[in-house]
Amino acid sequence: MSTPIISFQDYGFQYTAQAEPTLHHINLDIYPGEKVLIAGASGSGKSTIGNCINGLIPFAYPGTKTGRLLVDGREADAGSIFELSQTVGTVLQDTDGQFIGLTVGEDIAFAAENDCVPQDEMKQTVNKVAELVDIGHHLEYAPHELSGGQKQRVSLAGVMVEEVKVLLFDEPLANLDPAAGRTTIELIDMVHRRTGAAVIIIEHRLEDVLWRSMDRIVLMEEGRIVADLPTAKLLAGNLLREHGIREPLYLTALRYAGVGIEEAMHPEHVDSLILTEEQKEKVRDWYRGQRIGTGPGREAEELLRVEKLEFGYMPGKRTLQDVNFTIYKGEMVSIVGRNGAGKSTLAKLICGFEQPVLGDIYMEGRSLTGDTIKERAARIGYVMQNPNQMISKPMIWDEVEMALVQSGMPEKERKERVEETLKICGLYPFRNWPVSALSFGQKKRVTIASILVQRPQVIILDEPTAGQDYHHYTEIMEFLKSLNEQGYTILMITHDMHLMLEYTPRAIVFSEGRMLADTTAAHVLNDPELVRAANLKETSLYTLSAACGIEEPQAFTECFIGYEQKEER
C-alpha cells in the first residue's frame, strides 16, 4: 500500500491548561483516498485528534506532545497552520460561526483571497467549486438567507478551493435537521468520489454517517483508540454499545429479536443487509410476541390550548398560520419540523415574547392575552438551547435562586424551594459549586432547575439534546422523563428523531409555518409524505420491517420503542 497521508506514531498530547493528557499512545495511519469515521463519546478525544491534524493544535491551542504526527510526510508542527491548511481542509461543526464572508461567493473565495489569487482566476475557481457542491445559484446570498444544509455546502466549497488532499469534518451533522444531514452525507460522498481526497469524519451520530459507506471506523474512548476496524466488522461486534455509541437502530432491533450480527450479513447499511429467511422469521416472531403499549389517554385535563394562531414579523409575511392544538396535563410532546418552520416562534408566542397577529392561547381555559412575560413565566417555563445563553450568575445556588429573588419571596421560603429544586435535578451535592466547574449536560440541568424553581406547569425546551453524545442525551432525557412522571407537562422543540420516538408519545409537525400533523411519533416517521414535507427522515426500522415482510411498519416501530424502554428499566 502507498504511504499514509496522515500518520500518528505513538502520539500523545496534553493541553497546557489541563492536568492530564487528552490523547495517549495514538497509532493511526490514514491513506490517500480513504474514508474514515472517528467516533467516540464527548470527551473521548476525537475532536482533539481532528485539531492535531488541521494544526489548531499546537498553533491555536498550545500543549505538549509525545511521539510523532506526520501529515503528507512532514512533521505536523514543524511548519505553520497555513502550510497544513493546504493539505487538510477542515469543515467545522458550527455552520454559522465559520461563515466568514458576507456572501456565499465571498466566503468560498476566502482561502483564495488569502493566497493572493488574482480576482479573475478566483472568480472562476469559485464558480467551479460552487457548481460542484450545487450552490452555484446562490453566490450573492447572505448567510442568514441560507438553510443549515446550504451553509454546510458553502463551508465545504470554501475548503475545496485549495485542492486539499484531506477533507476533515468535525461533527458535520450537529446542527442539521435529519434530511439536511442525510444530504450532507451524500454530498461528502460525492465530493470524495470526484476529488479522490481522503475524508475523515468526526461524529457520534453513527447511523446518520453510515448512510453512505465508510471504509473504516476508529472508535475512541478516554483519549485512546479502542478499535480501528472495517465498518462491517465493527458493527458485527459489541464494541459500540460498550463505548457509549449508539449503534444503528436496525441492528439493535435484530439483536432484540435474537439475530446475531455477522460481517457477512453486510450490516453497514440497512439496504445492503442480507437476512436469511430464518432470520426474518425470528424478527417476525419477536414482533408478534410484543404487546404494543398504549400512550396516555386523551381524556386527561386540558392545560394549554392554541387556537387559530397567526404570526408574522413583517406585515404580509406569516411565520405561523392557523395553528390549533391542545396540550393535556402530564403530556410530553415533541414539536418537530425543519429549521425555520416556525417552531421557535411558536414557543416565543406561548411565552409572550412576541404577540400573535391573530388567534389566542389559553391556559386552563383562560386566555393569556394581556398577561406579561413575567406573569406567564410563573406558569410556563422556557429553556433555551444553549445554557451559556441563560446562565448569568457565577454560582449554582445564585443562578437557581435568581427568579425567586426577583419575585421578592422571603429568604426562608426561598431556601427551601431552591433546595428542593436542586434535589429534584440531582444538583444538590453541587449547590455551592461555581457554574464553570460543570459539564455541558450539568449546565443544562442548572438552566432547567432555574426555570423549575418557579414551579411552572409547562416547560418548553428548545433542542434539549443538540450536540450531545448518547450518554449525555440519555442523561438529559431520563431526567426530563422523571420530571414528566412527577407531573410536569413538557414540550420539546427538536429535530432528533430518536428523541421523538423514544420519549414523546405525541408529535406536532410543522412545515413552513403551518401545522402538518398532530399524531403519534411512530406514525410521523412511518408516513413518507409527512417525512418529506417536514424534512425528517424515515427510521431504518421502517426499511427493516418491510424487508422482513411485516406489514405494519408503524406498529413495528412502536413495538421496538416499547421493548427498549422495558429493557432500560
Add this chain to the structure above:
Amino acid sequence: MAKAAILSYIKRDSFVHELTGTTKLVFFIAWSVASMVTYDTRVLFCMLLFSVVIFKASRIRLRDISFVLGLAAVFLLMNNLFVYLFAPEYGVEIYGSRTVLVSIAGPYTITLQQLFYHLNMTMKVICVVPVALLFIACTNPSEFAASLANIGVSYRIGYSVSLALRYIPDVQREYHNISQAQQARGIDLSGKDKLFTRMKNSVAILLPLILSSLNRIETVSNAMELRGFGKKPKRTWYSLRRMQKKDWFVLAFALAVLVIDLVVTFWDGNRFYNPF
C-alpha cells in the same frame, strides 16, 4: 428581529451605492478635512447644501439612521454647551467686535459673535455627519475592508473592522433572545425599577452575551486561520470592484472641493469668515 441594526449596511439602488468603496472612503476623508479646516461660512453653507443632496441621492431614508442621527445631535448639543460654558467670549475674540444681545449673569452674555461662531461650528458637524453615515450605510462591509486596504491600511485591521460591523446584527439578535429569556425569570428592564436595580439587571443579560460572543470569536478566528488568513503580507479581494468613470469623476470633484475650500478659506490669511 425585524428591527434595523443601529448602523449597518443598507442595500439600495443608488448612485452612491454604485461607487466603489475606495471612492467613498477617499471622498469621506477629503470632505472631512475640508470641513474641519474651514470656518468660512460661505464654504460651509455650500458643503452643507451638497451633503443634503448626496444624502437624497443615496436613497437612504432618515428613519433608517434616526438612532445614530439622534446620538450625533446629542453630542453636538453637549459640545455647543460646553464650548459656551468654558469660552463664552470666544466669538468676540475671533471676530474682534462685540454685539451684546442678552446678558445672563457674570461673564455669561450672549453676543451675536458667539452665536455666529456656534453656527459655524454646528454647520461643520452637519456637513460631515451625513457623509460619514453614508460611507457606512452604502458600503458593502466586505468592500469596506477592501477599500481600507486599497488606501494602504493593513488588511488585518480592515478585516477586523468589517467583521465587527458584520456581527452587529447577530449580536443584537442574541441580545434580544437572551433578554427575553431573562425577562421570563423576572428580570425587568422596562424602567419601572430604580436605576441601580436596572443596571444590576442588565448584567444578567450582558454576562451571557459576552461569554457567547467570546465563543463566537474563537470559532471565527479558528475558521479564518484554518483557511490561511494572515498567511501573506497582502491579499486579494473577491468583492473589490474596478474604478469606473464615475468614480474618477467623484474623486476629481472631492479634490476640487478640497482645493477650493483651502483657497477660499486661506485667501485672506484667516480661517474665519468675518461678516462683522
